[in-house]
Amino acid sequence: MKDNKKETSKKIEDLKKNTSNPKGKTMTTNQGLKVNDTNNSLKAGARGASLLEDFILREKITHFDHERIPERIVHARGSGAHGYFELYESQEKYTKAGIFTDTSRKTPVFVRFSTVAGSKGSADLARDVRGFATKFYTDEGVFDLVGNNMPIFFIQDAMKFPDLIHSVKPEPDREIPQAASAHDTFYDFVSHTPETLHNQIWLMSDRAIPRSFRMMEGFGIHTFRLINAEGKSHFVKFHWKPLLGVKSVTWDEAVKIHGADSDFHRRDLWDAIEAGQYPEWELGFQIVPEEDEHKFDFDLLDPTKLIPEEMVPVQRIGKMTLNRNPDNFFAETEQVAFHPGHVVPGIDFTNDPLLQGRLFSYTDTQLSRLGSPNFNEIPINRPVNEIHNNQRDAHMRMTVNKGKTAYFPNSIGGGCPHLAKIAEGGFSHYEDRIDAKKVRERSESFNDHFSQPALFYRSLTQHEQEHVVQAYSFELGKCTYDHIKERMLYILAQIDETLASKVASNLGMEIPSEIERPLNQAIGADADVEKQQPGPKKNYLDKSEALSQEFLPSEGIATRKIAVLAGDGFSESDYNKMKKPLEEAGAMVQIVGTHGGSITCDKGDSHKVAHSLMTTESVVFDALYIPGGKKSIDALMKQAKAKKFINETLKHCKAIALDSEAEKLFDATYGKDFKDDEAVIINGKPQKFIDAISKHRNWKREKAAMEIPA
Numbered sequence: 272m273k274d275n276k277k278e279t280s281k282k283i284e285d286l287k288k289n290t291s292n293p294k295g296k297t298m299t300t301n302q303g304l305k306v307n308d309t310n311n312s313l314k315a316g317a318r319g320a321s322l323l324e325d326f327i328l329r330e331k332i333t334h335f336d337h338e339r340i341p342e343r344i345v346h347a348r349g350s351g352a353h354g355y356f357e358l359y360e361s362q363e364k365y366t367k368a369g370i371f372t373d374t375s376r377k378t379p380v381f382v383r384f385s386t387v388a389g390s391k392g393s394a395d396l397a398r399d400v401r402g403f404a405t406k407f408y409t410d411e412g413v414f415d416l417v418g419n420n421m422p423i424f425f426i427q428d429a430m431k432f433p434d435l436i437h438s439v440k441p442e443p444d445r446e447i448p449q450a451a452s453a454h455d456t457f458y459d460f461v462s463h464t465p466e467t468l469h470n471q472i473w474l475m476s477d478r479a480i481p482r483s484f485r486m487m488e489g490f491g492i493h494t495f496r497l498i499n500a501e502g503k504s505h506f507v508k509f510h511w512k513p514l515l516g517v518k519s520v521t522w523d524e525a526v527k528i529h530g531a532d533s534d535f536h537r538r539d540l541w542d543a544i545e546a547g548q549y550p551e552w553e554l555g556f557q558i559v560p561e562e563d564e565h566k567f568d569f570d571l572l573d574p575t576k577l578i579p580e581e582m583v584p585v586q587r588i589g590k591m592t593l594n595r596n597p598d599n600f601f602a603e604t605e606q607v608a609f610h611p612g613h614v615v616p617g618i619d620f621t622n623d624p625l626l627q628g629r630l631f632s633y634t635d636t637q638l639s640r641l642g643s644p645n646f647n648e649i650p651i652n653r654p655v656n657e658i659h660n661n662q663r664d665a666h667m668r669m670t671v672n673k674g675k676t677a678y679f680p681n682s683i684g685g686g687c688p689h690l691a692k693i694a695e696g697g698f699s700h701y702e703d704r705i706d707a708k709k710v711r712e713r714s715e716s717f718n719d720h721f722s723q724p725a726l727f728y729r730s731l732t733q734h735e736q737e738h739v740v741q742a743y744s745f746e747l748g749k750c751t752y753d754h755i756k757e758r759m760l761y762i763l764a765q766i767d768e769t770l771a772s773k774v775a776s777n778l779g780m781e782i783p784s785e786i787e788r789p790l791n792q793a794i795g796a797d798a799d800v801e802k803q804q805p806g807p808k809k810n811y812l813d814k815s816e817a818l819s820q821e822f823l824p825s826e827g828i829a830t831r832k833i834a835v836l837a838g839d840g841f842s843e844s845d846y847n848k849m850k851k852p853l854e855e856a857g858a859m860v861q862i863v864g865t866h867g868g869s870i871t872c873d874k875g876d877s878h879k880v881a882h883s884l885m886t887t888e889s890v891v892f893d894a895l896y897i898p899g900g901k902k903s904i905d906a907l908m909k910q911a912k913a914k915k916f917i918n919e920t921l922k923h924c925k926a927i928a929l930d931s932e933a934e935k936l937f938d939a940t941y942g943k944d945f946k947d948d949e950a951v952i953i954n955g956k957p958q959k960f961i962d963a964i965s966k967h968r969n970w971k972r973e974k975a976a977m978e979i980p981a
């Protein structure tokens with residue numbers, strides 16, 4: 272195992288100034304006084320009253336009483352890691368940003384992944400969008416890319432963000448449900464707001480239940496600008512492409528993982544980094560020249576639209592590696608403050624009205640979450656270059672600013688800190704021309720809400736489409752108002768008739784031919800309602816392969832977790848035959864024993880078990896191996912949980928390998944009907960098993976496996 276705490280960077284060195292390590296040190300109060308007893312309060316006699324004088328007790332309790340800060344209003348549950356970004360080739364034709372032009376740099380990053388709707392303590396496998404926020408500590412200041420794992424957003428204007436979030440959060444009268452969109456208020460809102468449809472259908476897809484944070488794409492969503500040294504602007508969309516491919520679990524697994532390990536994603540990220548299996552993503556640019564702004568059938572400023580990769584290919588320009596877990600969750604992951612407005616020279620904004628609203632919201636929220644405008648001084652947030660300005664004081668100021676002058680211009684301070692010319696790296700905004708009437712309106716070019724959701728659905732493979740049907744049937748099935756479900760069915764029919772009719776049949780309802788107008792309530796009281804109705808579907812691309820997650824395959828099985836089901840007397844030669852090649856391929860092989868502690872193999876050697884059948888579940892593993900050994904198989908035959916383990920692994924379309932006597936156990940499960948399955952390897956070569964695991968799932972099995980009552 273690598274010692275990833277040895278991985279360092281400019282930012283890690285910077286954090287060391289504030290890092291405290293108690294090893295070999297004496298306990299003190301916050302005033303530096305050595306403490307002699309932290310177990311007993313000061314009393315008038317051993318059984319007597321406690322004394323107010325006890326400043327050691329008071330300090331300890333007072334600090335504890337104030338340990339919590341408000342959780343994030345959205346994206347409250349998250350996990351972070353340190354790493355670095357390296358550029359493949361200078362992108363100076365597009366931008367003057369140092370991180371995108373200087374290939375010699377290894378720019379430190381801190382990334383926080385999150386769910387959106389749930390509280391800080393909610394379960395990782397909620398059906399939800401995932402946040403993917405990256406803080407680049409560049410030599411020119413902090414650049415934050417605050418994106419999600421889906422390339423589009425629910426709404427077109429920041430003005431609607433509180434409505435969206437209030438609808439998806441637990442219903443305010445009963446604070447139910449936690450971390451779930453499957454309830455009336457969410458579908459009441461989205462069914463009246465057809466612009467949400469595109470993100471909604473992504474939310475119903477497998478993307479919303481990832482196998483791992485390490486196996487998700489990331490997207491900056493908005494169209495940003497890149498500005499080069501000549502001041503020329505190009506539009507850009509940012510993409511993160513995971514080298515491990517894009518992988519998900521099934522909904523049935525997600526539900527069970529909630530109970531088996533509600534920290535599943537957090538643990539997975541932590542364990543992979545501790546094991547030296549550092550997750551990697553390539554950063555991609557989709558570049559659109561200024562003059563092509565109006566070339567598309569949709570508006571580049573509309574955040575509910577993506578640019579299909581077939582129209583504008585993603586150029587991979589660099590790679591990010593996450594190689595170090597935080598030292599302290601609160602100090603780093605909880606206190607990190609991202610902001611889409613943290614940019615560096617060479618990167619700028621567009622008029623996307625969602626982005627513009629975000630530029631206000633992120634600093635504002637830190638004032639209540641972190642308590643002061645000095646949140647930038649918290650170690651995880653401060654840049655690696657020096658900060659000098661005339662901002663002063665406020666709660667919890669850390670910096671000791673020298674000198675008399677906190678104003679500009681000044682002569683007493685020698686005119687310092689002085690201003691930077693643009694040529695010296697001073698930031699200047701792109702000179703976007705504005706000549707317009709002040710209006711509170713939505714552009715008509717934002718009115719097409721159905722073409723891209725339909726394109727997304729068409730582009731999915733058959734099993735992915737079926738998962739969308741199942742997800743909508745589950746979510747709408749949880750709603751209690753028929754009129755809301757009817758509106759949703761009517762809207763789904765605008766995407767795809769078959770999708771809508773399958774969902775309708777699962778709900779036991781008909782698709783209405785008409786619904787109450789206006790379809791789009793998300794407009795002003797005086798707006799021209801008819802003009803603002805969603806326009807007809809356009810078909811500018813039959814399919815976009817890149818929208819299916821099957822399109823980004825991965826090779827290998829590094830960090831995949833393989834369960835070895837065994838009891839005393841298992842065949843050591845079977846086990847060794849499989850274990851070595853699996854581990855050489857980077858997989859994590861763990862014995863799940865008939866009991867805890869250790870089990871003894873047929874050669875008499877003792878092997879430590881990672882879990883007993885009582886303490887784990889099949890859903891937290893990627894594949895299953897069962898070695899032979901008569902005594903071991905007889906013991907497993909007597910444990911109902913062993914059969915459940917096999918049945919579930921089959922149901923979730925995962926690879927299974929078994930050797931010699933293990934076939935008897937397999938025959939005692941639904942396995943007997945799946946012996947010809949290509950991801951079931953009986954007495955086969957390890958390489959066949961490795962190939963099957965690397966495909967992630969054998970979806971061809973899914974229809975038949977659904978019948979397994981596990």
Ligand code: HDD
Nearest residue numbers: 343345346383402403404418419424429432492632633636
């Ligand atoms: Fe946001 C947090 C991503 C729209 C207001 N947002 C937050 C985080 C992510 C995103 C990943 C968590 C950052 C972290 O880990 O600390 N948000 C997005 C994306 C959006 C988006 C990809 C659309 C493209 N957000 C959005 C809008 C608003 C906000 C329109 C408000 C007008 N978002 C916030 C916030 C949060 C936040 C309330 C909560 C905690 C924080 O900012 O620091 O200000």
